[in-house]
Amino acid sequence: xxxxxxxxxxxxxxLKQFSLYAKKNYGQNFIIDPSIVEKxxxxxxxxxxxxxxEIGPGIGALTEQLAKRAKAVYAFxxxxxxxxxxxxxxxxxxxVTIIHQDFLLLDLKSFVDSLKQNYxxxxxxxxxxxxITTPILFKIFxxxxxxxxxxxxxxxxxxxxxxxxVNSESYNALSVMVQYLYDVKVVMKIPRTxxxxxxxxxxxxxxxxxxxxxxxVKDQQRFFDFIKACFKQRRKTLYxxxxxxxxxxxxxxxxxxxxxxxxxxxxxTLQQFIELYEVIYEG
Ligand code: SAM
Numbered sequence: 581x582x583x584x585x586x587x588x589x590x591x592x593x594x595l596k597q598f599s600l601y602a603k604k605n606y607g608q609n610f611i612i613d614p615s616i617v618e619k620x621x622x623x624x625x626x627x628x629x630x631x632x633x634e635i636g637p638g639i640g641a642l643t644e645q646l647a648k649r650a651k652a653v654y655a656f657x658x659x660x661x662x663x664x665x666x667x668x669x670x671x672x673x674x675x676v677t678i679i680h681q682d683f684l685l686l687d688l689k690s691f692v693d694s695l696k697q698n699y700x701x702x703x704x705x706x707x708x709x710x711x712i713t714t715p716i717l718f719k720i721f722x723x724x725x726x727x728x729x730x731x732x733x734x735x736x737x738x739x740x741x742x743x744x745x746v747n748s749e750s751y752n753a754l755s756v757m758v759q760y761l762y763d764v765k766v767v768m769k770i771p772r773t774x775x776x777x778x779x780x781x782x783x784x785x786x787x788x789x790x791x792x793x794x795x796x797v798k799d800q801q802r803f804f805d806f807i808k809a810c811f812k813q814r815r816k817t818l819y820x821x822x823x824x825x826x827x828x829x830x831x832x833x834x835x836x837x838x839x840x841x842x843x844x845x846x847x848x849t850l851q852q853f854i855e856l857y858e859v860i861y862e863g
Pocket of ligand 1: 606607608609610611635636637638639640641642643656657658659681682683684706707708709710712
């Protein structure tokens, strides 16, 4: 039986064979624990009828496990050096397509639409390049592609914001916007020791599960801009942040939603943000 790519010995063999070193500017940290990549793939909510989109396959550690379980894997890799590496490391998996492209520049909607004819579901699963975690996720969130499950590893502190509850330290605009669109679940926590090279941070795998939005606003972009404005200066009150953002009687808006003028953004639930937004813009 061939060794999994994510084993230390196989990873070292590949790095040596291709004289490869990890590029920091591309956020390259390769997973060297086969049980972790297996667990991520097992928890990514797809079947053999589905296609998986992966961002940043690296040398193929997670890709291999996705390929074993999905009908097809489409992996976007920015680093040209990795193309021949992946062709070698994944040679046994005919269902993998490596695409040499900066994922942030992809026309994601057209790409996903073209896949939809051939697969039951299209999901995303990746160990993300940490320096662009939020832009990648917002690209997916805002693409309107109807991707039902997004299972991704990211820096622990960023994951904490996505999963934060009202009144907690990590709760911010990101938490509110994401929780408007998705149910968010922690899949597992990952220590920094399972990477080569070892990063300075720990990681968390989280899953975003698309949900039926209970109370959809008419203009989602405008709502998101409003949320960002509410948290613009975290130490300021909601009143002061909104005074800087809006014309109109902010105090009256707050009062009509039973909100104290001294309240801060991090004290409002998603539902309270929606109510306030609707009073201001749709009232
Ligand atoms: N999946 C591998 C693993 O888990 O071992 C590698 C993950 S590594 C954290 C992130 C990967 O994303 C690297 O291979 C890096 O080259 C790639 N990457 C960085 N920026 C990218 C971008 N804009 N588009 C596509 N891939 C990118």
